[in-house]
Amino acid sequence: MIPIRYNLRSIVVRRMATAMTIGGVALTVAVFVSILAMIQGLRNTFLDTGEPLNLILIRQGSQSEAYSYFDRNIKGIVETMDGVDAVAGEIVVLINYPRISGETTNIIVRGVSEKSLELRSKVRVAEGRFFRAGLREVVVSRSISSRFKDARLGDAILIGRTKWNVVGILDASRTAYDSEIWADYNEVSEEFDRLIYSLLLVRCKDARSLQFIKERIAGDRRVKLDAFGEKEYFETQTSSALPIQVLGYMVGIIMAVGSCFAVMNTMYAATAHRTREIATLRVLGFKRRNILLSFMLESVVLAVCGGVVGCLLALPVHGISTGTANFASFAEIAFQFRITPPLIAEGMLFAAFMGGIGGLLPARRAAKMQIVQALRPEV
Amino acid sequence: MKFVSFILRNALRNRRRTVLTILSISMSLFLICTLRTLLDALESPTLTPEAAKRVVTRHATGLANSMPISYRERIRRVPGVEEVMANQWFGGVYKDPANFFAQFVVDADHFFDVYSEIRTETPEQRDAFTGLRTASLAGVNLAKRFDWKVGDRITLQGSIFPVNAETTIVGLVKGGGAESNFYFRWDYFNELFPANISGSFVVKARNVEDVPVVSESIDAMFLSSTAPTKTETEAAFILSFMSMWGNVRVLVGSISTVVLFAVILVAANTMAMSIRERTGEIAILKTLGFAPRQILGMTIAESALIALAGGLAGSIGARYLYASFDLTAYTMGFIQTLDVRWATVLLSAGISIAVAFISTFVPAYNAARAPIAVAIRRR
Numbered sequence: 001m002i003p004i005r006y007n008l009r010s011i012v013v014r015r016m017a018t019a020m021t022i023g024g025v026a027l028t029v030a031v032f033v034s035i036l037a038m039i040q041g042l043r044n045t046f047l048d049t050g051e052p053l054n055l056i057l058i059r060q061g062s063q064s065e066a067y068s069y070f071d072r073n074i075k076g077i078v079e080t081m082d083g084v085d086a087v088a089g090e091i092v093v094l095i096n097y098p099r100i101s102g103e104t105t106n107i108i109v110r111g112v113s114e115k116s117l118e119l120r121s122k123v124r125v126a127e128g129r130f131f132r133a134g135l136r137e138v139v140v141s142r143s144i145s146s147r148f149k150d151a152r153l154g155d156a157i158l159i160g161r162t163k164w165n166v167v168g169i170l171d172a173s174r175t176a177y178d179s180e181i182w183a184d185y186n187e188v189s190e191e192f193d194r195l196i197y198s199l200l201l202v203r204c205k206d207a208r209s210l211q212f213i214k215e216r217i218a219g220d221r222r223v224k225l226d227a228f229g230e231k232e233y234f235e236t237q238t239s240s241a242l243p244i245q246v247l248g249y250m251v252g253i254i255m256a257v258g259s260c261f262a263v264m265n266t267m268y269a270a271t272a273h274r275t276r277e278i279a280t281l282r283v284l285g286f287k288r289r290n291i292l293l294s295f296m297l298e299s300v301v302l303a304v305c306g307g308v309v310g311c312l313l314a315l316p317v318h319g320i321s322t323g324t325a326n327f328a329s330f331a332e333i334a335f336q337f338r339i340t341p342p343l344i345a346e347g348m349l350f351a352a353f354m355g356g357i358g359g360l361l362p363a364r365r366a367a368k369m370q371i372v373q374a375l376r377p378e379v
Numbered sequence: 380m381k382f383v384s385f386i387l388r389n390a391l392r393n394r395r396r397t398v399l400t401i402l403s404i405s406m407s408l409f410l411i412c413t414l415r416t417l418l419d420a421l422e423s424p425t426l427t428p429e430a431a432k433r434v435v436t437r438h439a440t441g442l443a444n445s446m447p448i449s450y451r452e453r454i455r456r457v458p459g460v461e462e463v464m465a466n467q468w469f470g471g472v473y474k475d476p477a478n479f480f481a482q483f484v485v486d487a488d489h490f491f492d493v494y495s496e497i498r499t500e501t502p503e504q505r506d507a508f509t510g511l512r513t514a515s516l517a518g519v520n521l522a523k524r525f526d527w528k529v530g531d532r533i534t535l536q537g538s539i540f541p542v543n544a545e546t547t548i549v550g551l552v553k554g555g556g557a558e559s560n561f562y563f564r565w566d567y568f569n570e571l572f573p574a575n576i577s578g579s580f581v582v583k584a585r586n587v588e589d590v591p592v593v594s595e596s597i598d599a600m601f602l603s604s605t606a607p608t609k610t611e612t613e614a615a616f617i618l619s620f621m622s623m624w625g626n627v628r629v630l631v632g633s634i635s636t637v638v639l640f641a642v643i644l645v646a647a648n649t650m651a652m653s654i655r656e657r658t659g660e661i662a663i664l665k666t667l668g669f670a671p672r673q674i675l676g677m678t679i680a681e682s683a684l685i686a687l688a689g690g691l692a693g694s695i696g697a698r699y700l701y702a703s704f705d706l707t708a709y710t711m712g713f714i715q716t717l718d719v720r721w722a723t724v725l726l727s728a729g730i731s732i733a734v735a736f737i738s739t740f741v742p743a744y745n746a747a748r749a750p751i752a753v754a755i756r757r758r
Contacts, residue, residue: 017652063472161607255407255641258406268399
């Protein structure tokens with residue numbers, strides 16, 4: 001095998017061409033990794049939400065708590081079921097609300113009780129305090145607070161026809177609840193004149209009773225509810241990442257094809273400049289396949305260098321917080337770009353792939369070269 | 380003229396390199412055009428003159444809140460209003476939640492007056508919709524997607540409303556963006572779900588000039604009622620939906636910028652390679668009396684030719700590619716067509732020339748300025 005040092009030195013010799021090719025691959029990888037980070041962040045937001053022993057009960061067929069409503073008496077029926085530890089009755093209202101940048105979108109306002117906080121261990125009050133029952137007070141999740149109008153601690157936010165004081169900031173550990181405004185159940189239900197529950201959040205005693213309760217709800221003709229595990233409920237909403245996924249892969253593939261052509265260009269130039277070197281290597285006894293491998297390797301190394309730079313370029317997007325529409329409810333779902341080690345690996349693999357494809361034809365040409373012709377002095 | 384053939388011959392000297400560069404640039408410009416068109420489609424939907432006369436009234440809190448149907452008659456009496464109709468998003472499930480499409484509940488009697496650009500295949504189909512209580516209309520693209528025909532019975536399982544709508548398709552519609560929508564009648568809906576409500580009202584003003592006054596009078600009329608309203612133009616209403624998807628503009632903008640840098644690198648690499656090979660020739664040209672400015676101009680022209688070929692291939696390719704297939708199925712109905720405007724093609728031609736200039740100026744300038752003796756020796 002031809003020592004890889006030969007390729008590394010060749011790469012360094014053609015400084016300008018190398019730098020520009022690496023730059024092209026790097027930009028492609030940076031875009032690809034950034035979009036993957038966005039998809040990852042959005043998916044993880046849903047996947048991290050929910051606790052294993054919690055059930056979400058919503059009206060049959062409604063598919064989303066935002067469009068569910070049912071009689072409040074049902075709470076009493078569910079509370080007395082065997083294996084039920086605690087039940088929180090909640091109301092969910094979508095309000096159309098402006099971002100700081102001006103455009104409006106829908107935000108979930110959740111009418112809750114103290115119990116709702118207990119049943120969601122990942123949600124806590126990070127600043128200020130929880131709202132007091134009976135008052136028009138709200139706690140706002142951090143990513144809503146920083147991106148929407150009049151939502152900072154101490155502001156008064158317009159919900160329905162009343163101004164509500166923001167008394168606390170919620171931290172929901174980057175779960176889907178990080179996109180919500182919470183207030184007292186009674187106040188919300190009164191403000192919107194909807195004396196109903198949108199969902200019941202049920203904490204079960206153990207996994208067996210959870211399964212049992214789920215089956216009982218499904219079989220109970222009186223309640224007409226669908227029971228989902230809290231985790232399972234949010235897992236299905238990962239489909240909200242679909243449009244970004246489609247866009248991301250399209251952009252990634254098109255840019256990759258473009259970069260492959262660029263790598264090809266560089267590698268063709270490299271083989272053309274080194275005709276005599278290649279011939280010499282052959283004379284020294286290296287086989288055609290050694291040459292092929294050597295040039296393929298050079299191309300991959302070149303692209304992987306681009307991959308490293310690309311990943312470094314993409315790193316700053318980590319942690320950027322943004323929002324998109326949740327498919328299930330059409331409400332804002334806030335999330336953060338997340339770059340994880342597997343994602344970096346994916347980026348590098350993507351780069352190596354471009355190098356491999358781009359290097360294939362030039363390497364083949366180098367390997368097929370006739371020694372005699374190649375050694376003939378240039379005209 | 381002699382320059383033209385000189386430039387052309389130079390551009391085609393290393394055919395493989397030129398073709399690879401053109402391909403690489405065309406992929407990038409294809410992508411930029413796609414993103415630009417996507418943004419156009421999301422931000423400025425093509426509106427007919429009729430659409431400018433329409434405003435949409437909804438509940439001030441948000442679309443998930445509905446208004447009493449009695450608003451319809453009160454809106455009709457507002458001066459300047461020509462026609463008004465109830466418009467409720469049904470959000471039902473056809474067989475599987477993945478079969479998502481827009482379903483509107485509308486007033487059959489006023490539907491074709493308010494949306495005068497929407498047409499059925501025959502006048503009989505139009506009469507059938509006003510004649511049959513359980514009638515429905517399907518957009519032509521939607522019908523194609525599910526292989527529906529006039530006379531088919533369609534059951535939509537309600538998710539927002541706890542009812543199932545069973546309707547018969549009496550006609551296929553097109554025009555006014557109705558190609559992927561589904562419409563059925565409000566009186567049938569109200570029979571299934573007798574709440575006397577509508578999520579929005581579509582109002583057609585007599586004249587475009589009346590639109591601001593009509594909007595203001597409607598909102599003023601309901602200001603202190605239990606369901607205050609928000610009235611805006613149809614264009615603004617559609618835009619507010621698009622803004623839900625998040626900051627698409629920034630996303631598209633940043634991807635395009637990075638792609639642009641990648642194109643510059645590709646073009647610069649190619650031109651640097653070919654200029655380096657020609658150092659000697661350039662020296663000879665100068666010996667023959669060509670001014671550095673002429674050499675600079677010819678080199679930039681050559682690069683502009685290559686970049687322009689790539690840019691036009693990419694953008695015109697995008698135009699015809701997207702025109703030739705239906706995007707509805709791939710985007711769950713959110714984007715029906717991507718119409719790459721000629722303005723966008725022109726834009727990418729402009730970008731190509733700018734890229735050529737930026738990428739070639741420095742190496743060409745240096746080559747044109749190099750002293751003849753040095754350049755010839757370097758050969």
